[in-house]
Amino acid sequence: MNTMRLFFALWPPEDLSRALADGAEALARRFGGRPTRRETIHLTLAFLGEVDAACVSGVIDAGRRAYAAPFQLVVDRFGYWRHNDLLWAGCTEPAEGLRSLVMALRRQLRAASIAFDAAPRFVAHLTLVRKARIVRGEVDMISLEPLRWPCSGFVLVHSRPAAGGREYAVLESFPLPAAARC
Ligand code: ATP
Ligand code: MG
Secondary structure, X not given: OOEEEEEEEEOOOHHHHHHHHHHHHHHHHHHOOEEOOHHHOOEEEEEXXXXXXXXXXXXXXXXXXXXXXXXXXXXXXXXXXXXXXEEEEEOOOOOHHHHHHHHHHHHHXXXXXXXXXXXXXXXXXXXXXXXXXXXXXXXXXXXXXXXXXEEOEEEEEEEEEEOOEEEEEEEEEEEOOHHHOO
């Protein structure tokens, strides 16, 4: 079977990914590890994993049916997961708009019988450094100037192995219709 590794994501605009990539490099200098390259910084909404290439059009259709309003994220904190040594950026305030989008996407994927990784608790995060070495609590001491991120669409991404990491190719973009505003 010919498969493709797929995920849905929010892709930050260039000014935001530039600021986050600068932050990632500074953090990696301080704590070690591998900073995420600017062009690969993203926020995963749903991870599908390996999908039969013949099913990709069904995945795109599910993305088109995921109806949610545009929203704004404020990226204002760092987090660290010890189990996989990931240092990430995220949001202090839970963003209702983001939650609605993730729920809409999950609903449509389930309706189309498309398998995905559905962690019960969705934690919005942008991976900044892999293999960072941080002491417990240390991450809470690092401040991040709040970065505003107006989100007006999401993407379906193909993840491929590449020299020194992964390469991501956007297969399809899905605008969030302003008409869906409440
Ligand atoms: P690598 O696995 O080579 O370190 P990566 O994790 O960036 O690279 P992928 O494994 O293709 O690339 O994952 C793509 C995105 O989906 C990443 O944001 C990753 O964190 C997320 N992801 C991967 N596996 C899962 C999973 N099982 N559940 C939820 N999200 C996942
Ligand atoms: Mg991975």
